Amino acid sequence: MVSVSPVIGLLGGGQLGRMMIQAAHRLGLRVVVLDPDPKGPAGQIADDVVIGHYADSAALTALTERAQVFTTEFENVPSASLRFLSQYGPTYPDAAAVEFAQDRRKEKAFFASAGLPVGPYITINSVRDFELVKRGHFPAILKTAELGYDGKGQISLKSLDELSHAFQELGSVPCVLEKKLALKSEISVVIARNAQGHVAVFPAARNEHRNGILHTSDVPASLPAHVIQQAEKHAKTITLRLGYVGVLAVEFFWVEELGLLVNEMAPRPHNSGHYTIEACPTSQFEQQARICAHIPLGPTRLQFACRMTNLLGDLWFPNGPDKPAIEPDWSQLVPARDAWLHLYGKTEPRPGRKMGHMTQKLGDA
Numbered sequence: 001m002v003s004v005s006p007v008i009g010l011l012g013g014g015q016l017g018r019m020m021i022q023a024a025h026r027l028g029l030r031v032v033v034l035d036p037d038p039k040g041p042a043g044q045i046a047d048d049v050v051i052g053h054y055a056d057s058a059a060l061t062a063l064t065e066r067a068q069v070f071t072t073e074f075e076n077v078p079s080a081s082l083r084f085l086s087q088y089g090p091t092y093p094d095a096a097a098v099e100f101a102q103d104r105r106k107e108k109a110f111f112a113s114a115g116l117p118v119g120p121y122i123t124i125n126s127v128r129d130f131e132l133v134k135r136g137h138f139p140a141i142l143k144t145a146e147l148g149y150d151g152k153g154q155i156s157l158k159s160l161d162e163l164s165h166a167f168q169e170l171g172s173v174p175c176v177l178e179k180k181l182a183l184k185s186e187i188s189v190v191i192a193r194n195a196q197g198h199v200a201v202f203p204a205a206r207n208e209h210r211n212g213i214l215h216t217s218d219v220p221a222s223l224p225a226h227v228i229q230q231a232e233k234h235a236k237t238i239t240l241r242l243g244y245v246g247v248l249a250v251e252f253f254w255v256e257e258l259g260l261l262v263n264e265m266a267p268r269p270h271n272s273g274h275y276t277i278e279a280c281p282t283s284q285f286e287q288q289a290r291i292c293a294h295i296p297l298g299p300t301r302l303q304f305a306c307r308m309t310n311l312l313g314d315l316w317f318p319n320g321p322d323k324p325a326i327e328p329d330w331s332q333l334v335p336a337r338d339a340w341l342h343l344y345g346k347t348e349p350r351p352g353r354k355m356g357h358m359t360q361k362l363g364d365a
Contacts, residue, residue: 017033116234143177202300250265314351
């Protein structure tokens with residue numbers, strides 16, 4: 001029998017790509033990865049690997065010769081690359097949607113244009129914009145408009161006096177200055193939409209961050225029902241306004257005096273959605289594979305309450321970062337029952353680097 005399923009071309013070779021390939025293989029689909037590192041987490045298990053950078057025209061052309069539909073596992077892939085690939089097959093998501101998520105200025109302006117609430121912020125394109133900043137905007141966080149993630153590309157500021165030095169430290173590139181808010185909770189919603197316009201929403205997660213990196217996600221989120229419903233509604237609004245096709249994550253702040261605020265979006269499966277691998281009938285990664293292969297979306301109901309915990313490279317350095325790395329004793333760290341360990345195949349542990357995650361059942365949903 002000849003298969004009619006398309007081969008998926010995946011830009012990016014990290015752990016999100018690895019988990020998507022695992023899901024695609026369970027559906028009998030093949031995935032070709034484009035990545036500079038042939039031994040990355042995704043490349044280790046891909047059906048084929050094109051070695052090259054994401055803006056390399058020769059590498060992109062090689063990918064088009066081996067795949068018929070294209071997707072990405074990280075938001076900083078050059079939008080021009082997605083536009084190039086779209087000449088040879090559909091890209092999920094498309095370049096236009098990714099461009100909004102790549103630039104915090106465009107992202108926040110889009111949210112506002114859609115009538116969605118965002119926290120107080122000021123765009124800083126150059127030192128001339130410092131005159132727009134008032135002392136009442138502090139404490140605040142200065143974030144680069146592009147390329148920041150997991151706490152990178154951002155500096156916390158206590159007062160206006162620190163702004164000039166922080167701007168220089170970030171390279172004097174365009175930034176947004178976000179007022180720090182007294183958060184009651186951080187929430188995320190992962191949503192999937194296919195090319196036929198069908199939408200499936202995963203249960204919202206309540207997230208805890210440490211040093212700018214996600215530490216745990218608890219599902220179901222222990223929040224008032226109206227807050228969860230509002231978050232899901234906002235996620236749907238964003239998806240439909242963008243005409244988005246693919247898996248999208250939207251992060252929210254819940255603030256006492258301001259209510260629910262949209263923080264940012266990620267045009268891909270998301271760290272806070274890893275729990276879906278075990279706790280939902282269809283994972284976020286399988287949804288992305290289904291969308292690429294034009295298979296109907298799967299059910300997203302929560303089958304049991306759970307907690308996802310990120311496992312950072314710090315675990316490999318119990319004696320300090322200047323000592324040799326030691327593989328953790330997983331028999332001591334992972335509960336014997338109702339817990340699932342995922343290691344990403346990364347050979348070099350580093351403090352702050354995501355090496356894996358664990359999902360643990362907490363009880364009945």
